[in-house]
Amino acid sequence: MADIKLFNINGKVKEYQSGNVTLEKELQTVIENNMETFFGVTFLASEYKTTDGGRMDSIGIDENHCPVIFEYKRSMKENVINQGLFYLNWLLDHKDSFKVLVIEKLGLKEADKIDWTMPRVVCIAGDFTKYDESAIKQMNRNVSLIRYKKFGSDLLMFEHINENVATAIPDTDTQTTKTKSTDKTFDEQLKTADESVKTLYQDLTNYILSLGDDVSETHLKLYAAFKKIRNIVTVVALKKKLILNLPIDVTSVTFEPGFSRDVTNIGHWGCGAVELHLQNAADFEKAKPLIDRAYNEN
Known part of the structure; x- marks a missing residue:
């Protein structure tokens, strides 16, 4: 690591x-x-027990309603990646256990949103x-490597050094899906969109990914x-x-009918209270400064 x-x-x-x-308890806490x-x-x-006697260091659910397992590496020799993948595979085989945990902590309404x-x-x-x-690039699983450094007694830095994004896992469990039969998945949305919308999405993708390697x-x-450590833009295709x-802060945006x-108090699928409607290249150009803000502020 460069100093x-x-x-x-x-x-x-x-x-x-x-x-x-x-390490490890102070950082974990x-x-x-x-x-x-x-x-x-x-x-x-914390220290979530599995049925085979293991313990996940920390477990949570992200803003996209997806399960997240945290593992903390105690030493350079420890293979924390394999350990995390082992727990992830266990979790995929025990979805009901995770749903019970979410119900206990957040309630049934949130448990029904698990993705x-x-x-x-x-x-x-x-x-x-x-x-x-190198190892995480060979795996068809979502794995993030986060490096930390502490400065003095009160400054803690996180560096997102590498991430592997795997192919989405089909969610066939009707007990844990929030998708109704009338709702299209995103891939289905994009497939049935007009060609102009498909082109617009590709231009949008290229622009957002060009903002940074992270x-x-x-x-x-x-x-x-689209995310760094957390979401910066979410997209629904009509x-x-x-x-x-x-x-981004709704009070800092001038809204245009x-x-x-x-959408702070309006139900919506994506993450973020500032909602933009893009129908053409002109809308995309107007959206770019707000997209840049989302990247820089999150």
Whole structure:
């Protein structure tokens, strides 16, 4: 890892000395207490027991309603990636157990929203080897590698160093799907959209992915999500237009009838209270400054 230096430039310049949090409990506690702020994930349980005697370090559910397993690497020799994948496979075989956990913590309404198409593992460590980074590219599972560094006594940095985005898993469990028979999946939405909308989506995809190497695209059940560590843009495809949702402050946006609106108190599929309607290239150009803000502010 290239050494990252952090300085306080208020008055006399002072360098913060970097170090590692005493692994693993201190770091785990900080993350569990602030999981929503750090990663956009609602914390559900610590040391979650599996039926085979294992314990997941932390488990939660993200803003797309997908399960997320957190594993913390104690040493360079520990194969935390394989451990996380083992727990992920267990979870996919025990969906009812996860639903019960969500019901206990968040209620039945939230449990009915669980999306099993993109469950993932987040591995957090002071550093990873080149073999770790190479290994996740060979796996058809969603795995994120997050490097941390502590500066002084009160600054904690996370660096999103690598992510593998796998093909969505078909969700055939009618007991855990929120998709009604009349709702099209995102891929179905895009397939039946007008050619102009398909072209618009491709242009949108190219633009968002060009914002940085830290952006990835995933197709969930009902919408597409572009994300860094957390969502920056979600997209629903209709026959004649694209609907974008952006997680930016609604009070900082001037809304335009027919193009944008505040959906804070209106039900919608995507994530973010700023909703944009894109029907053509002109709408796309108007949307770009807001998309840039979503990238920079999340």
